[in-house]
Amino acid sequence: MKRRRGFTFIELSVVLTILALFTTLAVVSFREPYQKIRFRNTIEQIDFWQTLQRKQCRRARQPQILIMDFEAQKLQVGNGASPSQCLTFQGGMVVDQLIVSGKVSNQGTTAMMIGVDGQCETFALHLSGPFQQTRWLLFAGTTGQMTELDSAEQVHGALALLSP
Numbered sequence: 061m062k063r064r065r066g067f068t069f070i071e072l073s074v075v076l077t078i079l080a081l082f083t084t085l086a087v088v089s090f091r092e093p094y095q096k097i098r099f100r101n102t103i104e105q106i107d108f109w110q111t112l113q114r115k116q117c118r119r120a121r122q123p124q125i126l127i128m129d130f131e132a133q134k135l136q137v138g139n140g141a142s143p144s145q146c147l148t149f150q151g152g153m154v155v156d157q158l159i160v161s162g163k164v165s166n167q168g169t170t171a172m173m174i175g176v177d178g179q180c181e182t183f184a185l186h187l188s189g190p191f192q193q194t195r196w197l198l199f200a201g202t203t204g205q206m207t208e209l210d211s212a213e214q215v216h217g218a219l220a221l222l223s224p
Contacts, residue, residue: 114178157186
Protein backbone atom coordinates (compact mmCIF):
# COMPACT_ATOMS: atom_id res chain seq x y z
CA MET A 61 0.00 0.00 0.00
CA LYS A 62 1.33 3.37 -1.04
CA ARG A 63 1.40 6.14 1.61
CA ARG A 64 0.01 9.52 0.52
CA ARG A 65 1.63 12.80 1.37
CA GLY A 66 -0.36 15.74 2.74
CA PHE A 67 -2.96 16.35 5.40
CA THR A 68 -6.29 14.74 5.85
CA PHE A 69 -9.52 16.68 6.07
CA ILE A 70 -9.77 15.93 9.80
CA GLU A 71 -6.27 17.23 10.48
CA LEU A 72 -7.00 20.46 8.60
CA SER A 73 -10.32 20.86 10.44
CA VAL A 74 -8.61 20.48 13.84
CA VAL A 75 -5.95 23.07 12.95
CA LEU A 76 -8.55 25.56 11.67
CA THR A 77 -10.67 25.07 14.81
CA ILE A 78 -7.65 25.77 17.03
CA LEU A 79 -6.80 28.91 15.00
CA ALA A 80 -10.41 30.13 15.28
CA LEU A 81 -10.29 29.60 19.06
CA PHE A 82 -7.06 31.59 19.39
CA THR A 83 -8.45 34.38 17.20
CA THR A 84 -11.59 34.59 19.36
CA LEU A 85 -9.50 34.76 22.53
CA ALA A 86 -7.35 37.54 21.05
CA VAL A 87 -10.38 39.62 20.04
CA VAL A 88 -11.96 39.25 23.48
CA SER A 89 -8.72 40.14 25.29
CA PHE A 90 -8.29 43.35 23.25
CA ARG A 91 -11.88 44.50 23.69
CA GLU A 92 -11.53 46.10 27.13
CA PRO A 93 -8.34 48.11 26.36
CA TYR A 94 -9.93 49.25 23.10
CA GLN A 95 -13.06 50.45 24.93
CA LYS A 96 -10.91 52.31 27.47
CA ILE A 97 -9.16 54.11 24.63
CA ARG A 98 -12.53 55.02 23.08
CA PHE A 99 -13.71 56.35 26.46
CA ARG A 100 -10.60 58.55 26.76
CA ASN A 101 -11.07 59.70 23.16
CA THR A 102 -14.69 60.68 23.86
CA ILE A 103 -13.57 62.81 26.83
CA GLU A 104 -11.02 64.55 24.62
CA GLN A 105 -13.63 65.11 21.89
CA ILE A 106 -16.04 66.73 24.36
CA ASP A 107 -13.30 69.02 25.68
CA PHE A 108 -12.14 69.99 22.18
CA TRP A 109 -15.70 70.52 20.93
CA GLN A 110 -16.79 72.84 23.75
CA THR A 111 -13.51 74.80 23.47
CA LEU A 112 -14.10 75.20 19.74
CA GLN A 113 -17.66 76.45 20.31
CA ARG A 114 -16.45 79.06 22.80
CA LYS A 115 -13.78 80.27 20.37
CA GLN A 116 -16.32 80.55 17.57
CA CYS A 117 -18.58 82.69 19.77
CA ARG A 118 -15.68 85.03 20.55
CA ARG A 119 -14.53 85.20 16.93
CA ALA A 120 -18.00 85.81 15.46
CA ARG A 121 -19.10 87.99 18.40
CA GLN A 122 -22.37 86.04 18.46
CA PRO A 123 -23.88 84.14 21.36
CA GLN A 124 -24.78 80.49 20.90
CA ILE A 125 -27.04 78.10 22.75
CA LEU A 126 -25.42 74.86 23.94
CA ILE A 127 -27.99 72.05 24.21
CA MET A 128 -27.58 68.58 25.73
CA ASP A 129 -30.12 66.16 24.24
CA PHE A 130 -30.29 63.10 26.49
CA GLU A 131 -32.53 60.99 24.24
CA ALA A 132 -30.40 61.49 21.11
CA GLN A 133 -27.16 61.48 23.17
CA LYS A 134 -25.64 64.53 21.55
CA LEU A 135 -24.42 68.01 22.35
CA GLN A 136 -25.71 70.66 19.97
CA VAL A 137 -24.96 74.31 19.46
CA GLY A 138 -26.89 76.90 17.51
CA ASN A 139 -28.23 80.42 17.64
CA GLY A 140 -31.93 79.72 17.49
CA ALA A 141 -34.42 77.02 16.62
CA SER A 142 -32.08 74.80 14.61
CA PRO A 143 -28.70 73.60 15.87
CA SER A 144 -25.80 74.29 13.53
CA GLN A 145 -23.30 71.76 14.90
CA CYS A 146 -23.49 68.67 17.06
CA LEU A 147 -21.33 66.09 18.78
CA THR A 148 -22.95 62.65 18.96
CA PHE A 149 -21.93 60.04 21.53
CA GLN A 150 -21.51 56.54 20.13
CA GLY A 151 -20.02 53.19 20.99
CA GLY A 152 -21.78 52.77 24.30
CA MET A 153 -20.75 56.20 25.61
CA VAL A 154 -23.62 57.90 27.43
CA VAL A 155 -24.01 61.28 29.09
CA ASP A 156 -26.50 60.47 31.82
CA GLN A 157 -26.41 63.66 33.94
CA LEU A 158 -25.72 67.34 33.45
CA ILE A 159 -25.43 69.88 36.24
CA VAL A 160 -25.92 73.57 35.38
CA SER A 161 -26.53 76.23 38.02
CA GLY A 162 -26.89 73.55 40.68
CA LYS A 163 -29.74 71.87 38.79
CA VAL A 164 -29.33 68.23 37.82
CA SER A 165 -30.77 67.17 34.46
CA ASN A 166 -30.94 63.64 33.12
CA GLN A 167 -33.75 63.60 30.55
CA GLY A 168 -35.11 65.68 27.70
CA THR A 169 -32.92 68.60 26.72
CA THR A 170 -31.00 71.13 28.77
CA ALA A 171 -29.79 74.42 27.29
CA MET A 172 -27.29 77.06 28.34
CA MET A 173 -26.04 80.23 26.70
CA ILE A 174 -22.47 80.78 25.50
CA GLY A 175 -21.97 84.54 25.40
CA VAL A 176 -20.15 86.65 22.81
CA ASP A 177 -17.12 86.54 25.12
CA GLY A 178 -17.10 82.71 24.99
CA GLN A 179 -18.21 82.39 28.58
CA CYS A 180 -21.07 80.34 29.96
CA GLU A 181 -22.18 78.97 33.27
CA THR A 182 -19.91 76.43 34.92
CA PHE A 183 -21.33 72.99 34.17
CA ALA A 184 -20.56 69.34 34.76
CA LEU A 185 -21.55 66.27 32.83
CA HIS A 186 -21.35 62.61 33.77
CA LEU A 187 -20.03 60.29 31.08
CA SER A 188 -20.53 56.51 31.32
CA GLY A 189 -19.02 53.90 29.07
CA PRO A 190 -18.56 50.15 28.73
CA PHE A 191 -16.88 48.14 31.52
CA GLN A 192 -18.26 50.45 34.26
CA GLN A 193 -16.15 53.41 33.12
CA THR A 194 -17.51 56.65 34.55
CA ARG A 195 -16.14 60.15 34.80
CA TRP A 196 -17.46 63.56 35.75
CA LEU A 197 -16.26 66.40 33.52
CA LEU A 198 -16.39 69.85 35.09
CA PHE A 199 -16.10 72.83 32.72
CA ALA A 200 -15.20 76.24 34.14
CA GLY A 201 -17.61 78.89 32.90
CA THR A 202 -15.10 81.69 32.31
CA THR A 203 -12.17 79.74 30.87
CA GLY A 204 -13.71 76.51 29.60
CA GLN A 205 -10.99 74.52 31.33
CA MET A 206 -12.03 70.91 31.90
CA THR A 207 -11.39 69.06 35.14
CA GLU A 208 -12.03 65.33 35.50
CA LEU A 209 -13.60 64.20 38.77
CA ASP A 210 -14.49 60.77 40.12
CA SER A 211 -17.68 61.38 42.08
CA ALA A 212 -20.78 63.55 42.24
CA GLU A 213 -19.70 64.69 45.72
CA GLN A 214 -16.50 66.14 44.25
CA VAL A 215 -18.52 67.93 41.56
CA HIS A 216 -20.97 69.41 44.06
CA GLY A 217 -18.06 70.46 46.28
CA ALA A 218 -16.31 72.20 43.37
CA LEU A 219 -19.52 73.89 42.26
CA ALA A 220 -20.16 75.10 45.83
CA LEU A 221 -16.69 76.69 45.88
CA LEU A 222 -17.34 78.42 42.57
CA SER A 223 -20.80 79.77 43.40
CA PRO A 224 -21.02 83.33 44.77
